[in-house]
Each structure stands twice: as C-alpha cells, then as structure tokens.
Amino acid sequence: MNDMSMGxxxxxxxxxxxxxxxxxxxxxxxxxxxxxxxxxxxxHWTDQYFSFGITRPASFRFRSGEFVMIGLxxxxxxxxxxxxPILRAYSIASPSYAEELEFFSIKVADGPLTSRLQKIQPGDxxxxxxxxxxxxxLDALLPGKRLFLLGTGTGLAPWLSVARDPDVYDAFEKVIxxxxxxxxxxxxxxxxxxxxxxxxxxxxxxxxxxxxxxPTVTREPFTRQGRITDLIQSGRLFxxxxxxxxxxxxxxxxxxxxxxxxMIKDVAHMLEAQGLKEGSNSEPGDFVLExxxxx
Ligand code: NAP
Numbered sequence: 001m002n003d004m005s006m007g008x009x010x011x012x013x014x015x016x017x018x019x020x021x022x023x024x025x026x027x028x029x030x031x032x033x034x035x036x037x038x039x040x041x042x043x044h045w046t047d048q049y050f051s052f053g054i055t056r057p058a059s060f061r062f063r064s065g066e067f068v069m070i071g072l073x074x075x076x077x078x079x080x081x082x083x084x085p086i087l088r089a090y091s092i093a094s095p096s097y098a099e100e101l102e103f104f105s106i107k108v109a110d111g112p113l114t115s116r117l118q119k120i121q122p123g124d125x126x127x128x129x130x131x132x133x134x135x136x137x138l139d140a141l142l143p144g145k146r147l148f149l150l151g152t153g154t155g156l157a158p159w160l161s162v163a164r165d166p167d168v169y170d171a172f173e174k175v176i177x178x179x180x181x182x183x184x185x186x187x188x189x190x191x192x193x194x195x196x197x198x199x200x201x202x203x204x205x206x207x208x209x210x211x212x213x214x215p216t217v218t219r220e221p222f223t224r225q226g227r228i229t230d231l232i233q234s235g236r237l238f239x240x241x242x243x244x245x246x247x248x249x250x251x252x253x254x255x256x257x258x259x260x261x262x263m264i265k266d267v268a269h270m271l272e273a274q275g276l277k278e279g280s281n282s283e284p285g286d287f288v289l290e291x292x293x294x295x
Pocket of ligand 1: 263
C-alpha cells in the first residue's frame with residue numbers, strides 16, 4: 001500500500017510562516033505528482049496519539065471513510081542527495097463536506113514517517129496523493145437499518161468521517177461507534193462524541209437520536225471494559241446501544257471494521273459465522289474492513 005512512486009522534490013526558496021516572515025531552514029516542498037498541503041493545526045492527545053488538520057485543495061473530492069496517502073519528503077542524505085519521500089495511507093477523519101482535511105495518527109518512536117510527522121507544526125507542509133481510495137464507504141455496503149462502526153486505536157479515524165456525515169443518518173436508522181483502546185486516556189475524541197456532537201447546532205438532533213458512542217477499555221478499569229470481540233459475544237455491544245438483539249442480523253445490520261489486524265480478523269470470522277458477507281466497492285456486502293495504517 002506504500003506509494004513510493006514520487007517525482008523529484010526540489011528545494012526552491014526559504015520558507016515563510018503564515019505572517020510572511022522567514023522561518024528557519026524549512027524550504028517549501030515542490031512535487032510534480034502530489035498535492036502539497038499546509039498544516040493548519042495539531043493536537044496531541046497523548047504520547048501515543050495526535051491529530052492534525054491540513055488545507056483541502058478545491059479539486060480534492062472524497063467519500064466519507066476513504067483514505068489517502070500522506071507523508072513527508074525524504075530527508076537530505078549525507079552526500080547531499082534527497083532521500084525518497086515517505087508516504088503512508090491515512091484515513092481521512094473529516095467528513096466529505098468539510099473545508100479542511102483531518103487525520104488521527106499514532107506516534108511510533110522509530111516509525112519512518114510518524115517519528116517525523118508527530119513534530120509537524122501549523123504552517124508546515126506535507127505531501128498528499130491526488131486521489132483517495134478505500135472500502136470503508138457506504139457504497140461498499142448493502143442497504144441496512146443499523147450501521148456498526150467498530151474500531152481499535154487509530155482505527156477510529158474513518159468513523160470520525162462517517163459518523164459526522166449526515167448522509168449516513170439518511171441511509172441508516174441507527175449508527176453505533178465502538179472504540180476500543182488499552183487505557184482511558186487513549187479514548188481520543190471522547191469529548192467530541194459525548195459532548196460536542198450531541199450539542200452541535202446542526203448535527204445535534206441526528207446525533208442524539210441516531211448515534212450511539214460506546215468507548216471500551218481493555219487494560220484498566222472503566223465503565224465499559226473488554227475487547228470488541230467480547231462485547232459482541234456477550235451481547236453488550238447491542239444492549240449498550242439500546243438494541244434488543246443479541247447478535248448481528250444479516251438482513252438489517254451492516255458493519256465496518258478498522259484497527260488492529262488481529263481484531264479485524266477475529267471480528268470478520270465472527271461476522272462470517274453469523275452469516276454476513278464481506279463487501280467491496282464493486283460488490284457491496286454486509287461488512288467491510290480495512291486495517292488502521294501505522295507507519
Ligand atoms: P492495539 O495494541 O491493537 O490495541 C488496541 C485495542 O485493540 C486494545 O484495547 C486491544 O485489547 C484491542 N485488541 C487487540 N487485539 C484484538 C483482537 N484480536 N480482538 C479484539 N480486540 C483486540 O493497538 P494500539 O493500542 O493502537 O497500539 C498500537 C501500538 O501503539 C502498540 O503496539 C503500543 O506499542 C502502542 N500504544 C501503547 C499505548 C499505551 O501503552 N497506553 C497506547 C496506545 C498505543 P488488549 O489490550 O486486550 O490487547
């Protein structure tokens with residue numbers, strides 16, 4: 001999934017910050033093959049997770065839930081040549097109508113990209129592919145009544161997009177977001193789901209009536225504990241969403257999975273055992289999956 005087919009990136013002139021003052025040693029990025037976007041804000045949730053927003057080119061269209069390759073130019077080598085750019089797939093966390101593009105990332109200390117990306121500041125530039133892709137989209141699912149968005153860690157990112165898209169609430173009566181993390185502090189965006197969305201002037205009514213947010217923690221005490229697989233097996237996933245069912249109904253339930261490979265595999269097996277079929281853009285089905293991308 002790595003896109004290393006970048007054209008040459010050239011240093012051109014000294015960088016300027018948003019006020020037009022010269023900044024230290026950051027030359028503008030130039031790319032023949034990728035969009036060059038400006039970082040608008042950065043939020044560090046913990047020493048493991050951060051989010052950031054970048055400018056959105058007017059020509060960049062995407063469907064809520066899609067991902068795009070983003071990254072940084074290669075670092076200069078000792079011999080003066082430029083290293084290869086490093087790009088990774090990131091789910092777009094903003095909904096398709098948003099003016100800016102938001103991303104939710106893990107920080108990997110020795111990760112080739114995130115070790116550098118976690119240091120970005122407003123005004124910095126990053127590379128972004130011209131086209132988004134992905135299967136965590138409504139188009140890859142058959143019509144249904146309830147949409148379960150199940151994610152671990154940064155696998156929440158596509159749900160931040162999908163669950164903030166009004167079209168999703170037209171398509172489904174109920175939208176259930178389950179976010180499973182190790183520790184309570186890892187529950188990034190909890191405040192947004194529990195406070196901001198239900199109180200939002202435009203979105204509030206939809207969120208209050210149709211959206212259930214179910215955070216769950218596995219490695220310390222919390223009001224809801226256990227892996228998503230445990231919550232499915234015990235029926236708590238359904239009960240906590242106010243549903244009377246105790247398992248998935250292939251006729252009415254649609255599921256999207258994103259996060260750790262192990263979780264995706266385990267839940268996909270459970271879904272198949274309950275009679276649900278995986279879908280794709282070309283052949284919509286009952287559930288879709290994509291691993292959360294770590295770099
Ligand atoms: P992760 O290790 O995959 O864990 C995320 C959540 O998914 C955990 O609650 C985990 O439960 C659960 N999970 C794992 N395998 C599962 C399966 N087969 N079925 C259902 N649920 C499953 O991902 P992450 O937390 O994003 O971490 C990625 C890396 O970042 C880690 O290797 C770690 O080094 C680092 N990290 C550390 C912390 C921390 O120390 N607080 C926080 C975030 C990230 P279990 O706890 O039961 O495994």
